[in-house]
Amino acid sequence: MTDQVMAAIDGSQFSTAVCDAAAWASLALAAPLTFLHVVDNHPQTAEADLSGNIGLGSREHLLEELASLDEKRARLAQEQGRLMLEAAKSRAIENGVAEPGIRQRNGELVETLAELEDDIRLLVIGKRGEAAHKASEHLGSNLERVVRSLHRPILVVPEAFETPRQVLIAFDGSKTTRKGVEMVAKSPLFRGISCHVVMVGAEVADMRSQLDWALMTLNDAGFEAHGEIRAGEVEESLRSYQQEHAIDLLVMGAYGHSRIRHLLVGSTTTGMLRKATVPVLLLR
Template sequence: MKRLLVPLLGDAGDRAALDLGTGIARRNGGHIEAVLFLRDPNDMIPLVGDGFNAGMVDSIVEAGQAQLEEREAAARATFAAWQEAAAPSLEPGPGRLSASFTSVTGPVPNGIARQARTADMTILARTEPEDGQERGGLIETAMFEGGRPVVLAGSTGGVEVGRRIMIAWNGSAEAARAVSMSMPMLQAADSVTVVVVDDGDAQEAPDELVRTLLLWGIAATGVTIAVSDEGISETLEAEARRTDTDLIVLGAYSHSRIREFVMGGVTDDALHDASVAVLLAR
């Protein structure tokens, strides 16, 4: 993974994403593209009716511009502090961490899709209740429109990612694409474990995927574990903690989004609650 897109929003999640990107980029000699996504203040103007006069509209735009400037200042300060700690090169080169910072003003979150498609992956902090909709919107757009994997930082903040990888395997097309998209990391890992969680309906075994990975020279093993009373997500989490896993590879929304919204699902749990980093792909 050589080109890592790290979207910034000028909030507390920016540093977590940058730190995670550091661990991945150092391991692979990659380049971090930190991009601050800013909403055009004019996009904040509501559909005005008779109750909005020109002065009120101007006030909305001015408030939006002030917020934009605050967020840009915060993002630049976070990037500068990270840059001082990580000491990346300003120029990309073989085997070394490098980084750049740019800002983009335009539609949020849709503006991320084009940049995500030309990066190897997009790295973000997971969503928190106080984040509002913007970070969740960026994650969703990158996942569904970017065509590349999305990596979310774990809640424990670990940045050494890619040494011990777990593949959450259920035989779905989404899981297969997640494996394909993560192959460079799988090949560089010290160990890879294919985990099937048997919830009583499991039709899969890890053996065939393990066989493929071994043919690629990947140090892979497989295991089937029984689902716990807490459900599939917590079963995977517990196995990750037990095996000191630092990255879970997961096919996103292998069930319908409506079903996951109503009944809960592994993807939604990964977006909010996972303690280790998660690579999501569709």
């Protein structure tokens, strides 16, 4: 099934919001919705060196027990995932989605999404997964790897989701953010939502020209568009604007090919994601 909204769910506290955000996106885009759960079957118990003070027979017996436990754990994880998928499907139907699909795969989330990428129009994922630390500014490692690997728009959802009414486009005139403005202008996802475009930097002719282009593009598409150039530090300026205008959806460009390989997303994007209390749509 091509051109679908795909929502990755797990046992984290973000999964309910992911369900609601995915249902909203599916209905707005008139696109099929599929919920995905990936069972990671990598053994949780490491094989220890048991050959010291016990005999070989005892060691083999323990390894057999460990293998049996891993097999049982995998079956339970699969069943738990199936129940989560059924619950997500029911919630989406309650939200108005006619026939949401469910898929369960074995393997790793990032590799699975890479295999399914051609079918994905929009990926919806929680800010952190069930295995991530619950610190408020921590990003799940899976999320960072997904953002690096996938070349599709990714909607990153916090613990709660409400239908957006005000969207903020973080704009710098780059090719990615110009493409983002054009996508917002064309996409049914944003119909009926007020758009704000913010540039951070000095009020110079080139910046004003770029902002005017963005506002004209949105206005021509029928949007109520507002724009501003703000001086100051990028993250702080965007966050202040968001709070002042009750913005409930951020649109940002993700990273490029950073020379520093451990930087998975651009520093501004990473900072905004870590502290975001509203959904963030990342564009590539």
